[in-house]
Amino acid sequence: MANLSVNIGSTTFKNPIFVASGTFGYGTENPELVDISKLGAIVTKSITLNPREGNPPPRIVETSSGMINSIGLANIGVEKYISNMLPVYEEMDTPIIMNIAGSSMTEYMDIMKKVEAVSSSIVGYEINISCPNVKEGGMEFGVDCAMTEKLTGKLRKLTDRLLIMKLSPNVTDIAAIATSSENGGANAVSAINTVVGMSINHRSRFSDIYTTFGGLSGPAIKPVGLACVHKVYNAVNIPIIGIGGIVNSTDVIEYFLAGSCSVQVGTANFRNPGITEIILNELNNYLDEKGIDSISSLIGSVKTHD
Numbered sequence: 001m002a003n004l005s006v007n008i009g010s011t012t013f014k015n016p017i018f019v020a021s022g023t024f025g026y027g028t029e030n031p032e033l034v035d036i037s038k039l040g041a042i043v044t045k046s047i048t049l050n051p052r053e054g055n056p057p058p059r060i061v062e063t064s065s066g067m068i069n070s071i072g073l074a075n076i077g078v079e080k081y082i083s084n085m086l087p088v089y090e091e092m093d094t095p096i097i098m099n100i101a102g103s104s105m106t107e108y109m110d111i112m113k114k115v116e117a118v119s120s121s122i123v124g125y126e127i128n129i130s131c132p133n134v135k136e137g138g139m140e141f142g143v144d145c146a147m148t149e150k151l152t153g154k155l156r157k158l159t160d161r162l163l164i165m166k167l168s169p170n171v172t173d174i175a176a177i178a179t180s181s182e183n184g185g186a187n188a189v190s191a192i193n194t195v196v197g198m199s200i201n202h203r204s205r206f207s208d209i210y211t212t213f214g215g216l217s218g219p220a221i222k223p224v225g226l227a228c229v230h231k232v233y234n235a236v237n238i239p240i241i242g243i244g245g246i247v248n249s250t251d252v253i254e255y256f257l258a259g260s261c262s263v264q265v266g267t268a269n270f271r272n273p274g275i276t277e278i279i280l281n282e283l284n285n286y287l288d289e290k291g292i293d294s295i296s297s298l299i300g301s302v303k304t305h306d
């Protein structure tokens with residue numbers, strides 16, 4: 001059987017199939033639907049300093065080969081995450097990556113300080129600088145190189161755990177934002193968050209989403225994700241976690257060829273919460289059939305015509 005383990009910073013993950021933030025709750029909701037011990041890692045829903053109700057409904061709509069969401073970072077807040085979730089993670093043998101979102105640099109830092117002040121088994125943080133669905137913060141940081149580098153640097157000083165910046169595709173130059181993350185001391189970047197989108201009901205003439213715009217995800221954005229990952233791969237030396245429209249093992253291979261060292265499965269979990277186990281089995285079979293000893297050997301090995 002091929003070696004599926006991957007390294008990010010000094011952490012080794014048993015396989016490269018992670019579940020994406022916002023598509024798997026806090027990692028404990030689906031025990032009878034998926035064997036979470038088989039996952040490479042769980043990235044939990046974005047946590048803010050205070051609990052949030054999120055945006056008014058409708059906040060999810062299905063679109064061609066994808067979906068649009070505008071959840072607005074609904075979450076339990078950091079205090080409840082610490083008291084209710086961290087003890088549960090101690091009992092789990094699946095690595096947990098905590099996703100953090102904030103409306104100011106101070107908020108991101110305060111959340112991390114609170115989590116770092118208690119004992120926990122989480123392996124790292126994914127920093128959401130790319131949420132398109134909130135008025136303050138979120139994407140505001142991820143579209144600006146100087147802010148990205150400053151925030152990354154400030155968070156770097158607060159933790160020795162993995163620090164992963166989650167990048168937005170809704171920028172002019174994603175490679176520049178990735179470089180700023182690397183310069184600030186990030187161990188890795190994840191790419192991509194959702195693509196700004198809109199859906200309209202031609203009968204009612206209403207926007208399908210309350211906030212008018214939302215974030216498009218699913219197979220519709222896979223080509224965007226691949227392009228972003230490859231641009232980032234050509235620009236930085238830190239690992240890239242590929243995200244965007246992954247539904248099967250072929251998609252995983254393509255993300256590795258583009259430059260990813262692991263992937264996150266997102267929207268596909270809504271259709272089948274057990275999809276990651278299927279992808280993992282397919283991936284093992286694919287690598288065995290092709291005689292590939294280690295999945296890491298594929299990273300960035302796409303052939304281009306130039």
Ligand code: SIN
Pocket residue numbers: 022046069070071072073074128130131132133134193194215
């Ligand atoms: C949301 O909660 O609105 C989605 C989070 C994100 O896209 O980062």
